[in-house]
Amino acid sequence: MTAAGTARPHTDSAADPQWFRSAVVYQIYPRSFADSDGDGVGDLRGIIGRLDYLHRLGVDVVWLSPVYRSPQDDNGYDISDYRDVDPIFGSLADLDELIEGLHARGMKLVMDLVVNHTSDEHPWFAESRASKDSPKRDWYWWRPARPGHEPGTPGAEPNNWASFFSGPVWEFDEASGEYYLHLFSRKQPDLNWENPEVRRAVYAMMNWWLDRGVDGFRMDVINFLSKDPALADRPLAQGELYSHDRSGYVCGPRIHEFLQEMHREVFAERGAGLLRVGEMPSVTVEDAVLFTDPARGELDMVFQFEHVNLDHGNGSKWQPGTLRLTELKASLNRWQEGLEERGWNSLYWGNHDQPRAVSRFGDDGEHRELSAKMLAGVQHLHRGTPYVYQGEELGMTNMAFGGIDAHRDIEVLNHYREATDGLGLDPVQVLEAIAPLNRDNARTPVQWDAGPNAGFTTGTPWIAVNPNAAEINAADQVDRDDSVFAFYRELIRLRHELPVIADGDFTMLLPEHEAVYAFTRRLDGTELLVLGNFSGEPQRVDVGDPGWADAEVLLGNYPDSPGLDLRPWEFTCRLRTVAAG
Structure with missing residues (x-):
């Protein structure tokens, strides 16, 4: 035992509402984690086969990116059935076995919850789209063309908001002559949370999963649920066709009401062992204090994006800038100080939406292992709950993809098409700009060993394996005392044992x-x-x-x-x- 004093064992999370302060979360992006059946896509049985690896690492919670039924337009974040598992990942029985296997090893399962939008193939949207008179018409945001404009023509969109995946947020539906709102892909129509029937249906679904044994939710873009009902135009920056001003839907007028209602209808009577994490783009420290204040009954912690936006040139990830450490420290310190008395921080360098941490913030060449460990140490010893993204514990790096055909991410593909076909930019320069920060960097398969396809699959992987798998893989690291994996294990052990790390x-x-x-x-x-x-x-x-x-x-x-x-x-x-x- 170190001079830090008496070790603190894991707390009883069912009795301690702040149990997550000494916990570490591991994120699994299932299609890239482990493939059990050789079809090239990771699946639930692949995860089940690696549970002892996660237990050895020492993590407390597994956050599982979406495995629901989905057309996979946005790799599962477009859900067509909230109460079933997509066959590419397995079955509900497999998910039950995963929950049982995690619980048997003292770990929890947190599901990704995507309820800002559904797939356009969800039965709710199919019914909403069927007729203007459909009982579910106002389960989504439908609007006529802008006055004085011919429906379906450029400029006729109901407002000038820009989609996160390029172009306008409105898709014209010829059958009904109206537009529907989609902040992301046109195949991801936004639910209308102003409608109480929508909220009741979502809460019923969440309760169904918790009854099944799930231990909480990581809630995707949850601060977008409340839109300004006026859906008014936003200011345009110079050269913009569509406004990237997000004030029409970021932390909208009823967001706190909705989350407090969710707490009452889903979590309030279930005890302290569940986890509620809100992914919140553009959230401020002041907002986060309100969202995570235990007395308000909303969330346990938020995912904020301030520190991972600092290297965006001119506010765009497609114009990478230079990150200054002084700016990074100022940002993270502001969050540490802002949530010191009330609320709680999520600590992360990377996830499925960010490039590999060691390539972004460290040195993925000569000093890869040293810098991967340094980044882990700095992150895990802040005040907050650390998140480990799959492969981060091995020091996995970004990959050189080459041409656009090697990419799989809808965000990348849409931007490339818009930049080259729409704006006439040089394809080589567009690819160079895409390379450092694109999401495919984080989605290459986990590198389990130095064998074919890094031990991820016996088939053809859905996205290419990083060629450096021969040097960077789990088999090389799990038994090596000086490995990145071993360093993460020690950091996790220290958080469990030393109260100063969780509570100081x-x-x-x-x-x-x-x-x-x-x-x-x-x-x-x-x-x-x-x-x-x-x-x-x-x-x-x-x-x-x-x-x-x-x-x-x-x-x-x-x-x-x-x-x-x-x-x-x-x-x-x-x-x-x-x-x-």
């Missing part, structure tokens, strides 16, 4: 340093100093307290740690006991 206060140090990330954590006389070098150059470090040089080294990514000065991509965490008060 947070103080940022050296906010203006361009290469060193430094902070302290403190609780009841136990204090941690965390240092990370975000560069390939040695860094002199002066934290204003020379006593730290003699403190115990709790964890580092070099074999030794002789002082506070940092070597390339070095991480160190030091621990000491101080007078309480």
